[in-house]
Amino acid sequence: MFSFFKKKPITPEATPAEPPVLPAATPPAAPAATPAAAPLSGAPAELVPVIVAAEPEKKSWMTRLKAGLSKTSNTLSVLFVGAKIDDALYEELEAALLMSDAGIDATEFLLTELKKKVKEDKLLDAAAVKAALKVLLIELLLPLEKRFELGRHKPLVMMISGVNGAGKTTTIGKLAKHMQSNNQSVLLAAGDTFRAAAREQLMVWGERNNVTVISQESGDPAAVAYDSVQSAKARGIDVVMVDTAGRLPTQLHLMEELKKIKRVIGKGMDGAPHETLLVIDGNTGQNALTQVKAFDDALQLSGLVITKLDGTAKGGVLAAIARVRPVPVYFIGIGEKIEDLQPFVAAEFVEALLG
Template structure:
C-alpha cells in the first residue's frame, strides 16, 4: 500500500522536484567548500520555490546550526541535513489524523475554485472505504452549482446528501443534516460552506451561526474546520489562509493541485507561518488521489 502511495506522491511532486530539489542538488555539486556564497545561493533557491522569505530564513538558520553541530564539511552532505530540518519543521505525524472519534463533524471552508467540493467528495470516499458512515451537508447555498456538484460527488462516493434550495439559510441545512446524522447513526458529517472571502463579515456571521447550531444540537460530536487551499497559487494561499483564520477556527489544511505546480514548497511555508497542520494533499485527479500528509514521506518524495 505504502509503495503505491509513495509512487503517487513522487509523481505528484515531480514539478516541485524539478524546480526545487534538483536545483539544490545541482548547486551543491558545484561547490567544494561550505561557505557564505553557498548559503546565499541555497537561500535564493528556497525563496524562488515559493517557500517564502520568512520560512526560508528559519530553514537556513536551522540548517547552519545542524551543519555546525554535525561538523559537516562536504557540500554533498548538506542534503541529508536539509531533509532533517524540513521534516522537523513540518511537524509530527499525529496531527494528520482526520477523525479520532465518532460522531465527528467536519466543516470545510475555502474560496470557490480551490477544489473544495472535489475534496469533500474524495474525503467522503476515503471514510467510506474505512467502513465509516458518512453524510454530506450542502451548506454552500449561495451557488446552485455548488449544491449540484456536491450531489455528483456524493453519488460517486456512495454517501447521502442533505440539501435545500439555492439561497436558503446554510445554518438550516446544517440543522437538518445534524438531525439526519443522529437518526442514521452517522460517523462523520461533512458540511460544505460558502467561500466568499470578499465579504468577511457575512462569512463570519454565517460560520458562527453554523458553529452555534453544531455546539447546541450535536455537542457530543468532535468538531473541526478544514481549510482547502490551492497549491498552484503559492504564497497567495498563505495569505488566503491568514484571512480565513480571522473568521474561522481552522484546525487543518487540505492542499489541492500539488501535482499541477512547482510550488510544492508552499507546504513548508503554510506549516511554519500558520502553525496549522496540513492534513491532506491532492496529488492527482482520481478519487483516491487525496492523500494523508506525512512529513517524512513528503520530504523523501521531494528528494
C-alpha cells in the same frame, strides 16, 4: 503510507484483533483488493494507528508527488551538485527557498540552523549539507503531521471551508470515499445554497459514492447544516461533512456567515463541529498562508487539506505555515483520482521536495 486512525474494540474476554488496513491508495475500480474494515464500536477503546504498507502503491504515490513538486525539487537539487560550502551557496539556497514560497521567516530559520549544523558537525561536502537541510526541513514540518481519527463522536461532524477554486467540493468527495472504505457511513450537507453549480457538483459526488446529500435552494446555509446534523443523529450516520460556500477572507460579511454556521452546528450537537478544515490550493503560494491566518482567526481551524500539488505548486508554503501558523495538515492532494488524496507525511514530502 499512513492512513486514518481508528478505534479498535477491546473486550475483557478476548485479545484484540489485528487492526484492519485502510486502502487509502487502492483505486475504487479494484474492490477485490480492498481489505475489509471492522466496524467501529462505541465501547471504550484506545486509538490504534493503521498503516498501509503496500509497496507498489507507495512507490506510485511518491513518484506522482515528486513529479508534482519537481519545479522546486529541480531548483534545490542542482544547487548541491559539486558546490562549495561558502556564502555563495547560502545565497543561492536563500533565493531558491524564497522562490519555493517558503517565506522570509522559514527561509531565515532554515539557513540559520543549517549554518549552525555545518559548523558544529564540520560538514565539508555538498551532499552532507543537503542531507542536513532535509533533516531540518522534516523537523520543521513534523508538527504539521497529524492523523485523522475516526469514531470519536457519532456523528463526527466536519465543517469544510475554502476559497472558490481550491478544490473543496472535490476534496469532500474524495474524503467521503476514504471514510466509506473504512466502514463509515457518510452524509453530505450542501451549505453553498446560493450557487446551483456548487450544489449540483456535490450531488454528483454523492451519487458517485452512494451518499445522501441534504440540499436546499436559496436557503440559509446554517439551517442546512443544522438539519444535516439532526438527520445524521436520527439515522445513526457516522460522519457528516458540511460544505460551505467558497469565499475570500476579505469578504467580511461572508466570513461572519461561516461563524454563524459553526455556531448553529454547535447548537445541533454539543461540541460540534469536531473538525473545522480549510482546503487550500497548493499553487497559491504565500496567499495560502494569508488564507490560513484569516480562516483560523475566524473559525479556529483544526486542520488543513493542501490540494493541486501536481501542477506548478512549489511546496515551500508548508514551511511558511509551520513557522507562522502551524495548523495540522491532514491530507495533501496531487490529482483528481480518489487515491490522489493521501495523509500528509513530513518525511515523504521532504523526500519528494529535495530528492
